[in-house]
Amino acid sequence: MLRATRAHIRKDFTVEFRSRFAVSVAAAFAAITTLSVSLAAGGAPLAPLVHAILYWIIVFFSAMSGLAHIFTREEEEGTSLLLRLVAPPEAVFTAKLVFNCAMLFALAVIITPLYLFFLNVGLPGPGFLALAASGTFAIAASSTVLAAIVARAGGKAALFTVISFPVLLPVLWICISTTSTILLGADADVAGSALFLLAFSGALVAVSYMLFEHIWSEE
């Protein structure tokens, strides 16, 4: 099982990076959204809350543009039959989960410096980085099962956003309010927020494993 999961992780990374199309489009989307926000703001001083909202909305929509592909590709290229045949569903899901977390983390690594630099936010402390990391993880981990659902429902990117937003609202709320407190310079409860985000991701990932076979198997 462990070896099978490792084989799936290696396969997902190899396939996605050999035809870099989807990965590079997602990266370009993240960069362009960040730049367009800063161009539109044009150096105007924004309130901390507005910064927090813009930053997390960019992360959320970058996730929505990039995270469904790992599942929709299998359905579009018809390789899902091979996966159903040779692998237990848990191995398939684990590989996709790992890939999506790495992918959104990479996107956040593009978004965050661009945002901080072009919108003159200044260098953030470790608190902000810890929050950004756990928020990114929470979004990627809890939307992976939704990506599987979207792939089975025709793979429309818009549908992914529609079904993810209500589920991810608590994550966005916590991330935005804590980020805005940090930017205000006040004493933010980063540890509490990170704990909340981890609990949320843990609950959703646990449920995802229970549900995945129902979503994945063919009628």
Place this chain on the structure above:
Amino acid sequence: MRALRPHHLVHLLMPLAIVLAFAWAPAADILGETSRIIYFHVPVAWISVLAFAVAGVCAVLYLRGAHDPLREARFHNSMLIGSYAALLATVSGSMWARLMWGSYWNWDPRETSIVALLLGCVAYLALRAALETNPSRGRISAAYLVVAMTAMPFFVFVVPRIYPSLHPDPLINPDLKIRLDGEMRAALLCSAVAFTLLYLYIFSIMQRISRITITLEERAHEE
């Protein structure tokens, strides 16, 4: 003649609830006649919660058991009733908010929660539409409901911390201005029971319609 079921009592209790709400219960001290909306706003909000809970439980049972179309109809119909009830609760609450707090919308925690719920309903219905011709529609939409239900407790934890509350909590919080005296309490209770029966009544009608549709489809297959 169909056998009488407990939910047929709605024909007696609903008129009684209306009479109690408008003619028997006194108007609240400060709120005046507008307070009578409480006998409708609170029960619809309650049946929307009840309908979503029933849908969630039925979705879990559907996934655990046989994937039979009638059992799929169970959680879907309950979701539909819940969506309409949530919409009615939003509209009636918004009208009352205009009268009490001066504006239709205030982003108070319960208003925020119901928006999140309505978004969830929209997402569920969009997913059902996308799965229209998919033979796995029942399993996939049930799985989405279970994911959404898992996120629920986190809403309950987060929302009050982010949005300050305006809502009175008349049954729990004794310090707020609205106090329900005995008659008002009885009228509200009667209305809540009547609306619960109404939910069961509508639900049983929708299940009967689903059963007929499914049977007709199966007949068509046989030919």
Place this chain on the structure above:
Amino acid sequence: MKKPANILLTADGLSKRYGSGWIFRGVSFNARTGESLAITGPNGSGKSTLCEILAGVRRESAGALACTLDGEPLSAAQRRALVGFASPRLSLYGDLTAGETVSFVCTSLGAGEGHARDLCARMGLERHMGKPVRHFSSGMRQRLKIALALAHEPSVLLLDEPGMNLDAHGKEVLASIVHELLPSTLIIIATNEESEAGLCSGRVSLA
């Protein structure tokens, strides 16, 4: 050659519904290790779907499918692990090379790679193992799929249109593999080619 497992596959009134109609209804047969079965029927009669149900990647709408190993009943997941399946509906990753595909499938199945690589060589693919599958011709892909179906030395071999896109040499190799495996394997071939159906002793016709 590994020790033959004693498999008995029993289908009783197997039916599959899709959307507004039945694809097939009331398919019954039983087959055991050492037997071979041809599934024939016109286009659209559900041969491929029946194969997918037998392989355990689809569910039947009605009827029962039972599989026993040495008399012990198997679950659908256990059955799936014993089946080797090649089908035109099966797609391979265009971005992986043949060699990477073989190691991915073998690791995923928990099998060694040696057997699959020998089969690839027998299928005439050894010079192409470093090529991305995207650049394979349809015949080469079919050869690779057959080698992958046999990678874990399955007890049940399910071949859906195995001769498709194969040249005369490919068909010869396929026939000789089927002959070699027959004593220790249950072989099911879905086809309309008389030459392939002729490899089998039994026959199920879908109307």
